[in-house]
Amino acid sequence: MFGLEALELARIQFAFTISFHIIFPAITIGLASFLAVLEGLWLKTKRQVYRDLYHFWLKIFAVNFGMGVVSGIVMAYQFGTNWSAFSEFAGSVTGPLLAYEVLTAFFLEAGFLGVMLFGWNRVGPGLHFFSTLMVAVGTLISTFWILASNSWMHTPQGHEIIDGIVVPVDWFAIVFNPSFPYRLTHMAIAAFLATAFMVGASAAWHLLRGNDNPAVRKMLSMAMWMALIVAPLQAVVGDFHGLNTLEHQPAKIAAMEGHWDNSSGEPTPLILFGWPDMEREETRYKIEIPYLGSLILKHSLTEPIPALKDFPPEDRPNSTIVFWTFRIMVALGFLMIFTGLWSLWLRRGGNLFTSRPFLSLALVMGPSGIIAILAGWFTTEIGRQPWVIYGLMRTSDAVSNHGAGQLGLTLAMFVLIYFAVFGIGFVYVLRLIAKGPVINEGNEKGAGGPGEKRTPMRPLSAADEAMPHDHGDQLGERN
Known part of the structure; x- marks a missing residue:
């Protein structure tokens, strides 16, 4: 096929x-x-x-x-x-x-x-x-x-x-x-966030159409309180999860960051955008911030993170995919934090239920939690490859003879x-x-x-x- x-x-x-x-x-x-x-x-x-x-x-x-x-x-x-x-x-x-x-x-x-x-x-x-x-x-x-x-x-x-x-x-x-506490917490919070933004989008849709009643307002209010409190917490949990992954699955982190080579011994920059090329073994068209990769993942301005070339080609995850799925998840996370903060500012001014630009954003953000969950799972599971059980069994050895x-x-x-x-x-x-x-x-x-x-x-x-x-x-x- x-x-x-x-x-x-x-x-x-x-x-x-x-x-x-x-x-x-x-x-x-x-x-x-x-x-x-x-x-x-x-x-x-x-x-x-x-x-x-x-x-x-x-x-x-x-x-x-x-x-x-x-x-x-x-x-x-x-x-x-x-x-x-x-x-x-x-x-x-x-x-x-x-x-x-x-x-x-x-x-x-x-x-x-x-x-x-x-x-x-x-x-x-x-x-x-x-x-x-x-x-x-x-x-x-x-x-x-x-x-x-x-x-x-x-x-x-x-x-x-x-x-x-x-x-x-x-x-x-x-x-x-070792990875269970971080992954359990990350997934549970993701489920709460996905539901909060679905509830918030539902309320925003009704308010934009003029269906304004106490129940709809309460839906939006509760959803935005959840976003305001839980979205920043998810970022903190995600950071701890990343540090745990760096310790136990360094190849996955290297693929997520699109980082190929440590031969220079310099600290690792954070690549914001680029195109990891698995055949050429480089990230093309990259836009990067010096030192920031080492600062985020190593909490250091001098120590580099593992590079993909540190691993045999057959043990490398597909960086082209996980590089972008990870960035989709992170970008949506920042948008969730922004939405929660904007809701707080509007709430203090008494405009939470009447600001059409905000309600439009809340409506668009409705599927953001689900998309972020899918992007996160793609990052996790594709980043584990070529292993189905990390270090024990390769995916190619796990499939049935069909x-x-x-x-x-x-x-x-x-x-x-x-x-x-x-x-x-x-x-x-x-x-x-x-x-x-x-x-x-x-x-x-x-x-x-x-x-x-x-x-x-x-x-x-x-x-x-x-x-x-x-x-x-x-x-x-x-x-």
């Missing part, structure tokens, strides 16, 4: 499916915690605005959660179908870690999700709030185990290799491997099915967001769903929004 080998097609297929999947858990993590905060504020203050926002975002959470579960199932199967050699080599470590996720996070979420979605008027407020908290905790526990497994592949420890198979000997060392034709066919099928199924899901979520929160005047009678006395028969009925072909009750007209 297009001259690509089976290994390349297997990697593209995995990258494609996981890129779709990671969007849904990231938003689920953020929305679950957001919902817990909203319900907690409603219980404390009894302000109707928090209740209305809870029911509004619960619909979007329900659809997103369903799409996340469906897309996640595919990932588990791919380990056996396309990466069977990897599963045979390291399954004794990665298998139990994924099983722990099921036993802890999935069971916890499954036990309380139904109460969260449909129990508003069927259980007491305390139990319902507890259910929302448990679902939120479940998403974070799931993040814990997934990041533990993936981080071990980057910084493996706590194991022995016996007869060509990884055998765990210290589970504490395996779980809390032909390029088989993988090309399945990749084409994945592309068609994913864009069809999840494309409809994305459109549906956008329709729910466009509808906006409905101000409830205390009328508890309704057609079912969150906050209503009748319980729907289908889980996705929690979204209670009619699809384009549904000309029936138009349940979406009710909250």
Whole structure:
């Protein structure tokens, strides 16, 4: 297929499916915690605005959660179908870690999700709030185990290799491997930021269209407080993560920086822009700031960082890709910080909800968190190459013995099915967001769903929004 080998097609297929999947858990993590905060504020203050926002975002959470579960199932199967050699080599470590996720996070979420979605008027407020908290905790526990497994592949420890198979000997060392704390924190904060900017963009869209009500204003206010506080924190965590990566995966850092040669012994400049050329072994057309690379990564004005030529060509990541994915992530991070600071300035002047330039920026920044997450994961995973388990197993040795034709066919099928199924899901979520929160005047009678006395028969009925072909009750007209 297009001259690509089976290994390349297997990697593209995995990258494609996981890129779709990671969007849904990231938003689920953020929305679950957001919902817990909203319900907690409603219980404390009894302000109707928090209740209305809870029911509004619960619909979007329900659809997103369903799409996340469906897309996640595919990932588990791919380990056996396309990466069977990897599963045979390291399954004794990665298998139990994924099983722990099921036993802890999935069971916890499954036990309380139904109460969260449909129990508003069927259980007491305390139990319902507890259910929302448990679902939120479940998403974070799931993040814990997934990041533990993936981080071990980057910084493996706590194991022995016996007869060509990884055998765990210290589970504490395996779980809390050197990169795990930084990567877990970085991902969790990224999920909160992605959700904050999605919520903020939703509010900005309504305000720009003249749909100004207390619920919309509260959405924008809470989202911008999150951006103001968490975006700078993410920059600090990212710096610590970079220092950890420099210690354990120096080739990745060299590729991210597009830095090739230390023969002069001079401190490393920071290359702002350029084009790393893997064949010519240089970064062309570069614009750089002297000393800044050493200052950021070594906290020194004299010590250079590792260079790509320090590693054999077969051990070098593709600098052309990770150089730019890293810069996309960082640039979006600075834009998030700027957006948060601008919101603070407008808030102090009383113009947060009326400044059209700011609202336009907030709207454009809506997908920024998701794009930054994807760029960060591309940087992390492509930067690990050519290793699937760093220093232990090469990606070329991990792939199943399939032909390029088989993988090309399945990749084409994945592309068609994913864009069809999840494309409809994305459109549906956008329709729910466009509808906006409905101000409830205390009328508890309704057609079912969150906050209503009748319980729907289908889980996705929690979204209670009619699809384009549904000309029936138009349940979406009710909250």
